[in-house]
Amino acid sequence: MTKPKQKIAFIGTSYIVLCEPGYEDKTFESEKTYKGFYHNDKNLRFSSKMNMIRALSERYPEYTLYNCSEGGHGPDLYAKRVYELMERYNPDVFVIEITDGERYTLHFNDEYHYDWEKHFPIQIWEGGVPMNKDEPFREYDKPLLDTVHGFLSCDELNGMWDEKGILANFTATEWVAFQRLVSQLENGVHSRHSDNMAVYKLIDHYLKTHNKDVHWFRWHADQHTVSIPYNFQMLRDDTPMIEWEYYRKFGNQPHRQQLISLGEKYEDHFNTFCYDSGSHLKSKYMSDFSQYFDPLFINE
């Protein structure tokens, strides 16, 4: 009898669900170049045709991997995702990203409530092949409140809100207060993370009491980082992805106290593998970097 595939669910953010615009792939060939964009606009659930979890799935074809991640959003949405994953797929293992940044989700309409399944950001991968390519997905993502909005032009801000269905046609002057406020959010990231950590503790407990193997990881760690609970299983001994890559290349893992001053150095190095300056990997490096998650499979 064939052993059933082990099922591993990943919950996270853009770092594990995006790739660079322009990535093409035969799996999605019939859907390319809609309105001149390379992104997969006809299949928004797989708007990035490659991502870290797909790369991992290619390397471990004997597993079913669920990638339940969405760019920008944070742990406010994790509880609902966890329940849905449990109910639909009952995965054996959960791998969850401890988020960085502020990540405040806003809701401006009731679509997420009435049409939740279209907002459930699930991708199912087996052997690098998407298994739920035809599952409908929402057209517009929920808006966010983000420090970055403090640096956008008024046209960009108007465009951003228009895209979310909020008619905005304001001048730079009329956006002044909004931009001043959101630019303050980065000053409270440690406070935000301290609330988030309490959320993670209870999610960890919930999953463990339902006999799940739970692993946590971080992409970044900086001065805002909140202490990790002693009973968390942290991937790579709590070495975040961008530091792990640095040590892999240069060795010499420094004492934790030195990490803060080295933060920029790690990030500069990591960004040489990224398509932006925000630590988002280019697709061609994903297979290599997906080794970060190998302990999940080796220890099985």
Place this chain on the structure above:
Amino acid sequence: MSKSYSFIGTSYLHSCEDQYHNSNNLRFEFQTNLIQAVSEKHPSNIIYNCSEGGHGITTYFKRLLTLLDRYDPDVFVFEIPNAQRILAHTDNEYGENYDIHFPVQIWHAGKPQNLDEKFRTVSASIIDDSQVLMEPNELNQYWTEHTNMPFHLGSKQWQGYVKVLSTFNDGEKSRFLDTIAQCEVINDFLVSKGKEVFWFSWKPNGLKIDSDKLTLFKPHSISEWKYEQDIGKVTNPEVARQHLKQFCYDDNHLHSKYMPKFAEYFDKIFK
């Protein structure tokens, strides 16, 4: 031995009319509240009121962990928060010095037990649709106080912000979906620790709480309970909302003189 109770909620459990406002002791900024009335009715129990106006479900997790760590109460009663309640942290004091932000009031026989416990001067800031109704000078004052940056902006400069806030109500049901999932995670955690856990809401929002995991009060909203007591079965949530107004000093929050009566809502969990 009498059980100890903790209530975690929002302004509905924390505030009263201005007459009893006390700016000299911010932990007990309102000298009475619904939970004090509950405490007076049940004098043999220690009651922790861990509620704060404007703050929502994202702050409940840390509050309950701190309650467990400090006091290990036997029973938890939660208000399911309504509205969006975006806590917008603009500094790190809350994260680094949580003890002075932990909004606990300890009540015994209607008397406060931790009057001298230090409390923060300014709460963590909120981005809330109630700010749509604020005048520019009020917005300037609120955000100057909460960011330590001077705000001297005119109505034109606040327009974009107010526009964004004015759409918050339209997404309340979506927020509620995440809120219920978070309530369920909290419930599961506390039940596994051997705690009794109960949930209620203040006003019905027209949504059925579709959860077989939560032990809800019957009826689950206090406004429906009051309507049923006074008039009869609620057929339309809106009439219950309207009925509640006459007991409030601002259409939403209870006037202190009605608190003893409303405290009866919680009687069954003390039996």
